[in-house]
Amino acid sequence: MAAPSSILIIGSGVFGLGTAYTLAQREAYRDTKITLLERLPFPAPDAASVDSSRIVRPDYADAAYTALMAEAHPHWRGDFGAEGRYTEAGLCLTQEGADSGENRGAHYYLVKALENVKTKLGLEIGRRDEGGQVELMESSDDVCRVLESMGGDCGSRGYINWTSGWADAEAGMKYMRTLVEATGRVDFRTAEVSRLNYGSNAVESIELISGERLIADLVVLAAGAWTPKLVDLRGIASATGQVLSYIDITQEEEDRLAGNPTLLCETNGMFIIPPRNRVLKVARHGYGYANFVRIPHPERRAESGEEIMVSLPRTKQDDPHLSIPAEGDEACRAYLAKCIPDLANRPWSQTRICWYTDTPSGDWLISYHPKYSNLFLATGGSGHAYKFLPVVGERIVDVMSRQNRDELGKKLEMKWKWPETRTENDHVWTEDWRGGIKGMVLDEEFKKGEARVVGEPTRGRGGQTEVGMAAGGDWEISAAQYETQTKKGPKL
Numbered sequence: 351m352a353a354p355s356s357i358l359i360i361g362s363g364v365f366g367l368g369t370a371y372t373l374a375q376r377e378a379y380r381d382t383k384i385t386l387l388e389r390l391p392f393p394a395p396d397a398a399s400v401d402s403s404r405i406v407r408p409d410y411a412d413a414a415y416t417a418l419m420a421e422a423h424p425h426w427r428g429d430f431g432a433e434g435r436y437t438e439a440g441l442c443l444t445q446e447g448a449d450s451g452e453n454r455g456a457h458y459y460l461v462k463a464l465e466n467v468k469t470k471l472g473l474e475i476g477r478r479d480e481g482g483q484v485e486l487m488e489s490s491d492d493v494c495r496v497l498e499s500m501g502g503d504c505g506s507r508g509y510i511n512w513t514s515g516w517a518d519a520e521a522g523m524k525y526m527r528t529l530v531e532a533t534g535r536v537d538f539r540t541a542e543v544s545r546l547n548y549g550s551n552a553v554e555s556i557e558l559i560s561g562e563r564l565i566a567d568l569v570v571l572a573a574g575a576w577t578p579k580l581v582d583l584r585g586i587a588s589a590t591g592q593v594l595s596y597i598d599i600t601q602e603e604e605d606r607l608a609g610n611p612t613l614l615c616e617t618n619g620m621f622i623i624p625p626r627n628r629v630l631k632v633a634r635h636g637y638g639y640a641n642f643v644r645i646p647h648p649e650r651r652a653e654s655g656e657e658i659m660v661s662l663p664r665t666k667q668d669d670p671h672l673s674i675p676a677e678g679d680e681a682c683r684a685y686l687a688k689c690i691p692d693l694a695n696r697p698w699s700q701t702r703i704c705w706y707t708d709t710p711s712g713d714w715l716i717s718y719h720p721k722y723s724n725l726f727l728a729t730g731g732s733g734h735a736y737k738f739l740p741v742v743g744e745r746i747v748d749v750m751s752r753q754n755r756d757e758l759g760k761k762l763e764m765k766w767k768w769p770e771t772r773t774e775n776d777h778v779w780t781e782d783w784r785g786g787i788k789g790m791v792l793d794e795e796f797k798k799g800e801a802r803v804v805g806e807p808t809r810g811r812g813g814q815t816e817v818g819m820a821a822g823g824d825w826e827i828s829a830a831q832y833e834t835q836t837k838k839g840p841k842l
């Protein structure tokens with residue numbers, strides 16, 4: 351397939367910047383003019399790719415992502431992760447309470463992820479002090495032993511992968527940008543795209559907020575959770591807001607906690623990433639909040655007046671005073687109080703709603719558009735793409751070039767392809783296993799009453815109170831049984 355003479359990438363997050371990096375280096379694209387547009391000065395503070403931390407792990411229930419992580423991990427352990435950009439302090443995956451009811455998915459996810467890191471990566475099971483890389487925690491005492499310095503109840507069961515870690519997300523993005531700049535092949539512009547002008551089967555031009563129009567042979571749409579504003583993704587991908595909260599801690603507290611693994615509870619999606627620069631983060635990998643807005647139909651001429659309803663991000667760029675809903679605040683507070691009781695009452699120094707681009711399956715959307723031949727999408731991160739930053743561009747450009755190097759490439763292309771059907775609802779609530787409640791709408795949550803008492807259980811999916819998961823049960827459950835229990839494991 352002949353390389354286009356010009357490629358314009360919209361969005362400088364993991365997908366856009368990663369794509370630019372690979373295009374800039376591939377021989378086939380050496381004569382292609384590459385332009386990268388970003389609406390805010392880099393790094394955009396409200397982009398999903400920009401934050402203090404992101405989990406880096408191969409612990410996936412889906413073996414294709416475990417295999418992709420095996421490509422990315424050596425980079426994190428090398429130059430890419432140097433100077434504090436990557437910390438390999440382990441990842442402690444836990445569940446809570448009874449292994450039944452709505453919560454079975456959490457246990458099955460752990461089982462499947464464990465099976466993958468054992469069989470696909472060959473990691474050794476056993477206590478770290480005895481040479482093990484993956485340690486099973488069969489009881490809350492085991493969990494407490496590993497996370498002793500937190501001083502609380504961090505879960506009833508799970509496993510810890512000492513070969514996982516976390517990345518300084520903003521620093522990783524800045525590093526990637528220096529790599530792209532060093533190629534000298536990419537023209538960076540700070541400019542917001544207001545719309546794409548569509549012809550019957552191709553994008554005719556890209557219109558900026560300033561009114562300027564740009565033309566390119568190929569347009570790569572990598573605008574993260576803002577993508578549904580520029581192309582009709584109803585029933586395919588949608589923005590969901592996730593809560594993040596940060597507290598300031600003392601140097602003594604940091605010395606005590608910084609060496610811990612990241613803690614991620616599969617039952618309720620809550621997680622705590624170890625502190626850096628005396629800041630500790632508590633967050634939730636949940637179904638998130640939809641933020642419905644009515645916008646002009648992105649693919650119709652402006653004169654048509656046709657409008658559609660989609661969920662799009664609302665961030666501190668739109669409202670500097672934006673906080674998080676009481677529901678999310680309480681969930682973070684309750685988890686902090688439970689796991690690190692002596693920090694229970696420390697006020698948040700900052701909160702944020704960060705936006706996933708969720709797909710129904712949790713798989714990304716890396717594909718040509720079926721109707722517009724010069725439009726390629728690189729989006730649908732579904733809350734788990736950051737960790738692949740060093741290598742994701744390679745796999746994206748493989749799909750773009752219609753060149754699959756190997757079996758993994760074929761599998762990924764199938765997972766990432768434009769779906770044959772759209773889900774019935776315009777808004778996508780992922781089928782991935784997540785914490786929190788499915789169906790929350792941001793404004794409705796803001797309107798709800800005062801915060802509940804700290805420590806009161808958060809509500810489970812479908813408005814049900816979450817049932818706890820008891821310790822006990824079978825680690826060796828078969829994959830087939832797993833598939834019938836939960837379609838997919840959660841990704842983060």
Ligand SMILES: Cc1cc2nc3c(=O)[nH]c(=O)nc-3n(C[C@H](O)[C@H](O)[C@H](O)COP(=O)(O)OP(=O)(O)OC[C@H]3O[C@@H](n4cnc5c(N)ncnc54)[C@H](O)[C@@H]3O)c2cc1C
Pocket residue numbers: 360361362363364365366387388389390394396397398399400403404405406541542543544572573574575576577592593594633704705706707728729730731732733734735736737738842
């Ligand atoms: C709270 C949270 C926690 C997460 N945790 C993890 C984790 O632990 N591990 C992990 O691997 N992944 C994690 N992720 C997921 C990961 O961060 C995302 O999948 C990834 O960053 C998505 O990258 P992106 O390029 O699609 O989007 P973004 O990073 O949001 O980039 C899109 C860019 O497009 C720009 N843009 C938007 N509209 C326009 C326009 N009209 N014109 C020009 N530019 C535009 C935006 O400014 C932005 O910079 C998490 C995400 C969130 C939100």
